[in-house]
Amino acid sequence: MGKILVAYFSHSGNTKKIAEKISLVTGGDLFEIRAVNKYPEEYSKCTEVARKELMENIKPQLAETFNSINDYDIIFLGYPIWWGTMPMPVFTFLERCKFDGKTIMPFCTHGGGGSGKSSDDIKKLCPRAEVMECLQIKGTELARADEMIRPYFQRRKTVFTLDSRLIPTVAVLATTTTGS
Ligand SMILES: Cc1cc2nc3c(=O)[nH]c(=O)nc-3n(C[C@H](O)[C@H](O)[C@H](O)COP(=O)(O)O)c2cc1C
Numbered sequence: 001m002g003k004i005l006v007a008y009f010s011h012s013g014n015t016k017k018i019a020e021k022i023s024l025v026t027g028g029d030l031f032e033i034r035a036v037n038k039y040p041e042e043y044s045k046c047t048e049v050a051r052k053e054l055m056e057n058i059k060p061q062l063a064e065t066f067n068s069i070n071d072y073d074i075i076f077l078g079y080p081i082w083w084g085t086m087p088m089p090v091f092t093f094l095e096r097c098k099f100d101g102k103t104i105m106p107f108c109t110h111g112g113g114g115s116g117k118s119s120d121d122i123k124k125l126c127p128r129a130e131v132m133e134c135l136q137i138k139g140t141e142l143a144r145a146d147e148m149i150r151p152y153f154q155r156r157k158t159v160f161t162l163d164s165r166l167i168p169t170v171a172v173l174a175t176t177t178t179g180s
Pocket residue numbers: 009010011012013014015016043046047048050051079080081082083084085109110111112113114138139
């Protein structure tokens with residue numbers, strides 16, 4: 001039975017919180033996707049850098065290469081929405097690893113615009129992976145994250161029954177108290 005990976009990119013910490021929660025309830029291994037060059041802390045400066053990368057299709061170099069993708073069957077892929085899609089380091093990550101035959105479960109945090117075209121972009125980069133519905137959580141509603149995560153997992157029961165370790169997930173989520 002294949003393992004579960006929770007790979008995520010997070011700039012200001014929102015997506016990281018959801019990734020840690022998903023890792024906790026699924027037992028999945030956590031991997032943080034980080035770019036070599038750090039993004040500016042200041043919001044508008046960060047949006048400028050991110051916009052330039054997207055417009056010019058720049059794939060930033062990653063701080064750490066992930067070499068064990070073959071060990072995993074289900075990959076939860078988390079990211080904040082930047083300019084209507086994933087930050088470019090997530091593009092780099094998807095290009096570098098082979099996702100053929102794997103199940104990708106995207107999750108994102110956003111500022112109100114939803115998941116944008118991120119799922120379509122994942123499908124383009126990983127045409128031979130099964131890409132499931134994106135779990136979308138608004139950055140300002142992290143305190144209510146469990147309320148959104150629970151029905152998402154319940155809708156995915158068919159996937160989870162393939163892997164017995166995931167079955168208790170729904171039960172755990174039903175009892176966990178909400179984080180910050
Ligand atoms: C560069 C940049 C671009 C963003 N673009 C969008 C966007 O297009 N749509 C949206 O809803 N939110 C957008 N946001 C808001 C983030 O998606 C949101 O704050 C997210 O929860 C941040 O996650 P993080 O803390 O994991 O980095 C943007 C934020 C940044 C910094």
